[in-house]
Amino acid sequence: MTTKLKILAFGIARDIMGGSSVQFNIEMPTTTSKLKKALIDQFPEFIDVRSLAVAVNNEYSSGSDVILDGDEVAIIPPVSGG
């Protein structure tokens, strides 16, 4: 069923999504790859971003990792600290 998933967005992802915490409609449970695909579908500007990672509960997550309701999900564009 389609749920509103809260997504934290930083850096250029925040600019593209229009906020640092965005409600996003997606079929749940989902996976990291599915979320990335859905985000790129809804926000085509992500295509031009060099890379896009997803963090679930403060850990980098990879393609088939499942995202459950209640997880803290963040979109991580290319980092540039230091």
Next chain:
Amino acid sequence: MTTKLKILAFGIARDIMGGSSVQFNIEMPTTTSKLKKALIDQFPEFIDVRSLAVAVNNEYSSGSDVILDGDEVAIIPPVSGG
């Protein structure tokens, strides 16, 4: 002719020669190697020192470099700064 050459001595060389500025009898002009040999002859404890360099006018000098009257001559035992 034998002259008194003033030699600056540091670290263990100062302990061995008994002072930080020592008058040393040597045939002048001389060379770095001759000076080292004469020092070791007069102060046999230098045999046990790991290495012995000579500086003439604030520059490391090597074996056949000539030492003239008036040069500032220093005995440089193994350095251990830093």
Next chain:
Amino acid sequence: MDKRRIDIQILDTSLSVERCREFITRSDCGAEAIFVGTVRDHTKDRRVTKLEFEAYTTMAILEMEKIALRLLDHHNIHKIAIHHRIGILRISEIPVIIAVSAPHRKAAFAACEEAIDTLKETVPIWKKEFFEDGSTWVAAHP
């Protein structure tokens, strides 16, 4: 246990090398290697007026802890401090300090350099460069 040997901070106030040294200096260490990042006044040929750093703070601290703990495992070092600043920074201000103490200098240098290299790869912090005529998120685009 190892956590007592690391000091990880994200701050919105000026960073201080002395504060990092206070944490890392130990009587059984002979060497400290310190990296200080400073804000440069240009990128390629464009004049930079200021920078802004933004962090995903909770995760950034966890990622910096991972870096520090792994370095303690892999190098003969004793303590490591990683301080990163967020917010607006002017030219010559300090975004990051990494300070490492070790019995001997080789390990201190190796760990310090590895720390900043890894931080720039993995820690979720973002830098926005401001120019006279606009701004850009660094590294966002190819």
Next chain:
Amino acid sequence: MDKRRIDIQILDTSLSVERCREFITRSDCGAEAIFVGTVRDHTKDRRVTKLEFEAYTTMAILEMEKIALRLLDHHNIHKIAIHHRIGILRISEIPVIIAVSAPHRKAAFAACEEAIDTLKETVPIWKKEFFEDGSTWVAAHP
């Protein structure tokens, strides 16, 4: 000309990282690598109570200048400070600080490490270690 980019000092008072940074920090540099030597409380298994450093000052300054000028030639770095202390030092005090600024961090680290490695080989400064039951000139004997 290059001499304005180096700051070489032999001091009989406490060394300060901030004083070195004041010299090297530049608005066109993004990276500073700093090495701080500290007095360790032991050598192998012997407890050290204090150290004494003695320098052939005029020559030591010339040798440190040579190191700094060669590094400016060989690495893409901007400024370098080398401060060495002499006299009696207690545990955790600082005998030496080397600070290097550069546009990028790789050159800063490489130059800083090369500076301390070379200093320990060539600069006429001697360290005497004091133990509870005697003292010894470091490195004097095989």
